[in-house]
Amino acid sequence: MASIKQNPAGHRLPDFRNLGVMLRLLLGVNLLALAAALVQVTHLAAWPERYIDLAVWVEPLLLCSLLLLAVLRDLLWRLPYRLAAATVIALVALQAALLHDFWRFMGFAEGGWAAVARAALLAAGCAGAMLAYFHLRAGALSPALAEARLQALTARIRPHFLFNSLNAVLSLIRAEPRRAEHALEELADLFRALMRDHRDLVPLADEIALCRQYLDLEKLRLGDRLHVEWAIDDLPGEMRVPPLMLQPLLENAVYHGIEPSAAPGTVRIRFARRGDELTVELSNPVCPEGAHVAGNRMALANIRERLALYYDLEARLEAREENGTYIVHMVLPCRN
Amino acid sequence: MQELSVLIVDDEAPARARLRELLGDVAGETPTRVVGEAENGLAALDLLEHESPDVVFVDIRMPKMGGIELAQHLAHLPQPPALIFTTAYDAYAVQAFEVNAVDYLLKPVRAARLASALGKARALRPPPATLLQSLQPSLQPDGRRHLSCHERGRLLLIPIDAVLYLKADLKYVTARTKEREYLLDESLTHLEHEFAQRFIRLHRSVLVAKEAILGFERNGPEEADAHWLALVRDVPERLPVSRRQWPVVKSYARQLST
Numbered sequence: 001m002a003s004i005k006q007n008p009a010g011h012r013l014p015d016f017r018n019l020g021v022m023l024r025l026l027l028g029v030n031l032l033a034l035a036a037a038l039v040q041v042t043h044l045a046a047w048p049e050r051y052i053d054l055a056v057w058v059e060p061l062l063l064c065s066l067l068l069l070a071v072l073r074d075l076l077w078r079l080p081y082r083l084a085a086a087t088v089i090a091l092v093a094l095q096a097a098l099l100h101d102f103w104r105f106m107g108f109a110e111g112g113w114a115a116v117a118r119a120a121l122l123a124a125g126c127a128g129a130m131l132a133y134f135h136l137r138a139g140a141l142s143p144a145l146a147e148a149r150l151q152a153l154t155a156r157i158r159p160h161f162l163f164n165s166l167n168a169v170l171s172l173i174r175a176e177p178r179r180a181e182h183a184l185e186e187l188a189d190l191f192r193a194l195m196r197d198h199r200d201l202v203p204l205a206d207e208i209a210l211c212r213q214y215l216d217l218e219k220l221r222l223g224d225r226l227h228v229e230w231a232i233d234d235l236p237g238e239m240r241v242p243p244l245m246l247q248p249l250l251e252n253a254v255y256h257g258i259e260p261s262a263a264p265g266t267v268r269i270r271f272a273r274r275g276d277e278l279t280v281e282l283s284n285p286v287c288p289e290g291a292h293v294a295g296n297r298m299a300l301a302n303i304r305e306r307l308a309l310y311y312d313l314e315a316r317l318e319a320r321e322e323n324g325t326y327i328v329h330m331v332l333p334c335r336n
Numbered sequence: 337m338q339e340l341s342v343l344i345v346d347d348e349a350p351a352r353a354r355l356r357e358l359l360g361d362v363a364g365e366t367p368t369r370v371v372g373e374a375e376n377g378l379a380a381l382d383l384l385e386h387e388s389p390d391v392v393f394v395d396i397r398m399p400k401m402g403g404i405e406l407a408q409h410l411a412h413l414p415q416p417p418a419l420i421f422t423t424a425y426d427a428y429a430v431q432a433f434e435v436n437a438v439d440y441l442l443k444p445v446r447a448a449r450l451a452s453a454l455g456k457a458r459a460l461r462p463p464p465a466t467l468l469q470s471l472q473p474s475l476q477p478d479g480r481r482h483l484s485c486h487e488r489g490r491l492l493l494i495p496i497d498a499v500l501y502l503k504a505d506l507k508y509v510t511a512r513t514k515e516r517e518y519l520l521d522e523s524l525t526h527l528e529h530e531f532a533q534r535f536i537r538l539h540r541s542v543l544v545a546k547e548a549i550l551g552f553e554r555n556g557p558e559e560a561d562a563h564w565l566a567l568v569r570d571v572p573e574r575l576p577v578s579r580r581q582w583p584v585v586k587s588y589a590r591q592l593s594t
Contacts (some may be wrong), residue, residue, distance in 0.1 A: 052553075092413075128503065139401075142372065158425075159425040160425045160426075162425075163424035163425050163443055163444065164351070164424040166444050167350065167354055167424065167443040167444040168348065168350035168351065168354075170444050171350035171351065171357065172350065177593050220350065221348045221350050221351070223348075223349055259347075259397070261399050262347075262376060262400045270394070287399075320472050321471075331515050
């Protein structure tokens with residue numbers, strides 16, 4: 001699973017290991033239980049009580065199903081969608097029947113085929129409803145749409161940067177041809193990365209190399225005004241991250257924090273791995289003179305949306321200002 | 337052909353070097369002499385104290401003082417130099433320049449384009465004030481950082497932070513700082529609009545810096561004619577608040593005290 005195209009083409013079974021999907025399932029099934037409770041009671045006052053009665057049945061089954069589906073995810077993805085969906089429904093129904101039999105065994109419920117079949121049918125209905133919901137949702141965010149959206153969102157480099165860099169390279173050609181050659185090569189690499197297919201996750205090491213190239217080019221034109229500090233400790237370089245997530249943030253840091261100020265400034269980039277999360281922290285001086293806050297917010301919203309398309313709820317992006325420093329904090333789930 | 341003296345204003349050293357190189361390349365066609373380089377508008381104004389170049393190349397985005405503000409101050413000089421803007425990418429500004437026949441160069445600059453700009457330079461007039469004002473919202477969202485005042489052949493810059501109040505008398509507007517008053521050649525209405533964040537109107541003819549207000553005192557008898565005076569830090573004058581403006585000023589003062 002290396003990209004948003006993680007599911008085989010046309011497959012719309014959700015990623016049962018994704019936190020967002022699990023959360024949606026938990027909420028969805030409980031909403032169904034609430035609705036069922038409302039249908040069963042005659043007085044509104046009895047509604048919460050009825051729901052709690054139902055929950056005793058629903059929650060264990062729900063949790064067991066979530067666990068089972070998370071374990072079987074990769075197997076299910078190998079099946080065609082219809083078959084996979086039928087398998088999911090059958091599995092949930094089977095679990096419901098087994099669980100009901102277990103309750104009977106423990107003396108909490110009456111036995112009998114009718115009761116077991118009723119439990120299985122209800123569970124299957126519930127699973128079917130949730131699958132239908134995910135099917136519709138995937139349709140709304142269909143791979144084609146999501147991919148188009150991603151391509152559009154993937155930050156385009158500021159034209160301002162391109163033309164100023166070209167100008168800086170031109171100024172070097174006569175005096176320092178070798179430096180100019182090197183700069184052009186870096187510019188070429190940068191644009192190759194920008195024009196690549198943006199759906200695939202890329203190795204973190206590549207993304208970092210790209211950022212270094214970008215900052216080298218900025219240093220070429222800004223000279224001593226730009227200082228950069230990297231703090232990278234034992235990162236799994238083979239870890240994969242969405243492409244061009246960091247570079248636009250750095251570009252923002254330079255555009256808003258360094259360029260508008262006459263005094264030199266430092267951009268700091270810090271990576272840390274905590275458990276199975278990767279934390280990236282970027283900071284730059286706040287320039288009281290440069291006030292294009294709106295542009296910056298748009299770039300952040302853009303990256304946030306991309307993170308949501310890749311990771312649903314598992315990634316975070318926050319920005320804050322602290323003692324004259326602007327800090328962007330990004331958390332990504334580690335995936336190899 | 338007579339040599340043109342040139343001043344280059346750009347915050348990026350490579351960009352200045354490149355323009356110098358190109359000026360050398362077109363020297364056969366249009367001989368030029370670079371009399372100075374500056375890394376922002378403020379440094380350029382310093383240089384202009386001693387030099388009076390024929391042409392100034394001005395980058396739009398620079399720290400401390402950008403190209404648009406520099407152009408606004410240059411317009412106050414008795415014999416303003418010809419101004420040619422240089423920019424990497426400012427779609428909106430470029431369009432405005434086109435419409436107003438203001439010359440500009442897109443970076444990277446082409447030698448042929450540079451030569452033609454220099455050829456026209458002597459005939460160039462300063463960009464119209466209305467154009468510079470219209471570019472302000474996108475390129476200088478906070479307004480200028482200095483006001484300029486032309487005095488005995490010199491251009492004086494007054495940091496906007498130092499201005500305590502602005503007062504209109506008959507024909508002129510005066511800006512009061514802690515030390516002294518300066519005569520400005522601008523309208524109070526335009527200043528009020530440009531620096532709406534910083535100043536509040538007390539009276540038809542007075543704008544005061546919000547942060548400089550110390551308090552208000554009542555003037556005159558209790559009855560009909562009573563009105564309020566504003567106390568301003570660092571200066572002894574008390575500024576009248578008109579009856580019409582008092583509700584606005586009062587609600588601002590309330591905001592402050594809470």
